[in-house]
Amino acid sequence: MDKENPDSKRKAPRRKDDDRVILHFCVENSNPSLKTLPLGIKQKSILATCNYVARRHGVKKLMGIQEAKRLCPDLILADGEDLSPFRDVSKRIYSLLKSYSWNGRVERLGLDEVFLDVTDIIAYNLELLNHHNLENSWFCLSREDPEKGFEFDAREVKGCVYGEDESQQGDDGSKWRLLLGSHLAFYLRQEVESMGYTSACGIATNKLLAKLAGDKNKPRNQTTLLSSHSPIPFLNPLPLAKIPGVGSKTIHALKTLLQTESTELTVHDARTHPAVSPFALERLLCGSGGEKGIGQKIWLLLHGIDGSEVKPARDIPRQISIEDTYRGLTTLPQIRASLVQITGSLLRRMHVDLLDDSPSPSPVTTPSATSPPPTTVPTQKSGGGGGRRWMAQPKTLRLTTRPYFPPSEWDKVEYNTGRASKSVPLPRFIFDLKEDSEEIVERLVEGTLLPLFHTLNPDPKKWRVGLLNVCVTNMSGGGHEGGGGSDIVAAFQRQKEVGEIRAIAFADDQLLGDDDDDGDGSSEEPAEWVEDEDEQDGVRCQLCGCAIPVFAVEAHGRWHELEED
DNA sequence: CCGGGGGCCT
DNA sequence: AGGCCCC
Numbered sequence: 001m002d003k004e005n006p007d008s009k010r011k012a013p014r015r016k017d018d019d020r021v022i023l024h025f026c027v028e029n030s031n032p033s034l035k036t037l038p039l040g041i042k043q044k045s046i047l048a049t050c051n052y053v054a055r056r057h058g059v060k061k062l063m064g065i066q067e068a069k070r071l072c073p074d075l076i077l078a079d080g081e082d083l084s085p086f087r088d089v090s091k092r093i094y095s096l097l098k099s100y101s102w103n104g105r106v107e108r109l110g111l112d113e114v115f116l117d118v119t120d121i122i123a124y125n126l127e128l129l130n131h132h133n134l135e136n137s138w139f140c141l142s143r144e145d146p147e148k149g150f151e152f153d154a155r156e157v158k159g160c161v162y163g164e165d166e167s168q169q170g171d172d173g174s175k176w177r178l179l180l181g182s183h184l185a186f187y188l189r190q191e192v193e194s195m196g197y198t199s200a201c202g203i204a205t206n207k208l209l210a211k212l213a214g215d216k217n218k219p220r221n222q223t224t225l226l227s228s229h230s231p232i233p234f235l236n237p238l239p240l241a242k243i244p245g246v247g248s249k250t251i252h253a254l255k256t257l258l259q260t261e262s263t264e265l266t267v268h269d270a271r272t273h274p275a276v277s278p279f280a281l282e283r284l285l286c287g288s289g290g291e292k293g294i295g296q297k298i299w300l301l302l303h304g305i306d307g308s309e310v311k312p313a314r315d316i317p318r319q320i321s322i323e324d325t326y327r328g329l330t331t332l333p334q335i336r337a338s339l340v341q342i343t344g345s346l347l348r349r350m351h352v353d354l355l356d357d358s359p360s361p362s363p364v365t366t367p368s369a370t371s372p373p374p375t376t377v378p379t380q381k382s383g384g385g386g387g388r389r390w391m392a393q394p395k396t397l398r399l400t401t402r403p404y405f406p407p408s409e410w411d412k413v414e415y416n417t418g419r420a421s422k423s424v425p426l427p428r429f430i431f432d433l434k435e436d437s438e439e440i441v442e443r444l445v446e447g448t449l450l451p452l453f454h455t456l457n458p459d460p461k462k463w464r465v466g467l468l469n470v471c472v473t474n475m476s477g478g479g480h481e482g483g484g485g486s487d488i489v490a491a492f493q494r495q496k497e498v499g500e501i502r503a504i505a506f507a508d509d510q511l512l513g514d515d516d517d518d519g520d521g522s523s524e525e526p527a528e529w530v531e532d533e534d535e536q537d538g539v540r541c542q543l544c545g546c547a548i549p550v551f552a553v554e555a556h557g558r559w560h561e562l563e564e565d
Numbered sequence: 566c567c568g569g570g571g572g573c574c575t
Numbered sequence: 576a577g578g579c580c581c582c
Contacts, residue, residue, distance in 0.1 A: 045566030049582090061582095064566065083569065110571075110582025247580050289578080291574050311572095323569060398576095407566080415567065421576065469569090 021181040023116040024210035030198040041080035105310040117310035158182040159222035182224045208306035231304030236268035271302040316392045321471035322346045328404035329465035347437045394472035398423035399452045404466030
């Protein structure tokens with residue numbers, strides 16, 4: 001009866017995907033003084049990246065310094081092991097672009113790329129468009145203030161258009177959306193440029209196509225991929241590895257499946273090969289513990305389909321980590337010094353990224369919690385930092401190590417194997433000091449990281465440390481000034497004042513369960529690590545009796561030096 | 566002369 | 576905790 005309902009037939013073919021407008025920006029420094037000179041950013045013995053002048057000489061990313069110097073003797077090298085300056089720039093660009101977003105869907109990818117879902121802005125402006133006076137159009141950047149915006153000529157797409165041809169069949173709005181998107185992209189690129197940076201941009205209906213389109217006219221132009229024709233011809237000639245999501249493992253698996261090991265696989269090769277189907281890919285890539293649905297996902301990517309959303313802007317990072325590589329640290333003093341160094345960097349990063357910029361209006365600092373001045377530890381700085389509050393407090397600290405492999409063993413070991421890591425609850429006392437962190441570094445290294453290192457590398461004769469990584473993660477909601485909110489903490493306070501408590505242990509659920517747990521912990525002694533061999537009958541929390549996995553804090557006792565061999 | 570991050574998934 | 580992915 002309703003089988004051939006013309007109404008449903010008219011609506012059916014349209015995917016929601018087609019209505020989106022996604023921008024992908026790729027930013028780089030437009031260093032005026034060095035623009036004409038070949039510049040490379042160095043990390044240890046490797047070239048992390050380089051500018052386009054250097055690339056013209058054949059210099060590539062991740063190339064060895066020696067080879068790069070051979071190809072381009074005049075190459076200027078800048079040290080990029082400390083990413084702080086790059087983070088700074090990245091943050092400013094990101095904030096600029098985010099300030100134009102209406103829906104907060106602004107996603108960073110690395111330090112130099114940003115996705116924007118501007119579907120809502122485009123939809124708003126599509127209704128405003130006067131088709132009888134296209135050349136004098138006004139792009140409105142604010143719902144509240146019609147004056148905020150810019151003039152543009154809506155007769156043409158701004159910037160480059162991929163596959164520019166006669167195909168102007170039935171424009172159902174999709175073309176207009178992308179046209180508007182191209183003008184918005186151009187405006188935003190000018191804003192970025194006024195900050196001193198050049199950028200490329202891709203404009204398309206999903207993240208995959210936007211990113212790939214932006215590659216077409218780097219580094220200083222934009223490319224719109226109209227959705228009026230199929231994305232297949234656009235994708236076909238691209239090397240398979242260009243597809244974001246298809247990494248080295250996937251490439252390797254596919255090459256063995258297709259038995260075309262020699263030639264560089266293109267999207268066309270993979271998509272048209274008879275052995276390739278969503279199921280075959282799933283079987284191939286999901287072998288053991290792989291991501292379920294990955295086969296279909298990759299298969300859809302090969303066809304230009306990507307339903308993934310631009311993730312809303314995240315105020316707080318999921319994790320913060322600092323790492324450094326070494327040519328074989330073997331003695332404890334070396335390791336200790338290295339840990340002190342990276343821990344200092346980590347705490348500085350935490351202060352920059354996790355501590356609120358603006359002082360809180362009420363400078364009330366922990367009225368009752370700190371009332372009895374602790375006699376044991378003189379580290380109390382009465383809420384230093386002028387009342388700044390933590391936007392988030394990490395709950396977990398992780399140390400990762402990798403042994404050093406001399407060059408003679410490089411062919412014998414898999415890169416990235418040999419990494420060992422272990423995470424534990426992060427001692428809360430590190431949130432006390434908000435300005436000077438030297439003593440915290442000491443306590444963290446001596447009380448937590450060094451013991452952790454010993455559990456990861458028990459045998460001093462095998463100490464050949466090639467990498468150290470310290471990471472804080474598992475961020476909790478913002479901590480209020482004052483703390484002492486939870487019963488556990490209150491009990492801790494009480495018993496501490498009376499001087500009864502000898503040891504207190506923090507279990508995971510205590511640290512996790514309390515949204516408002518400031519932890520106080522302002523006057524504990526440095527932490528001590530307790531390894532219990534059988535994980536079943538381990539330490540028990542003296543306050544609530546719950547089982548403690550691994551971590552304990554001495555309140556009044558002393559932590560002892562670790563044995564050094 | 567083999568970096569220094571970050572994400573999400575299991 | 577580790578894998579694979581991104582830059």
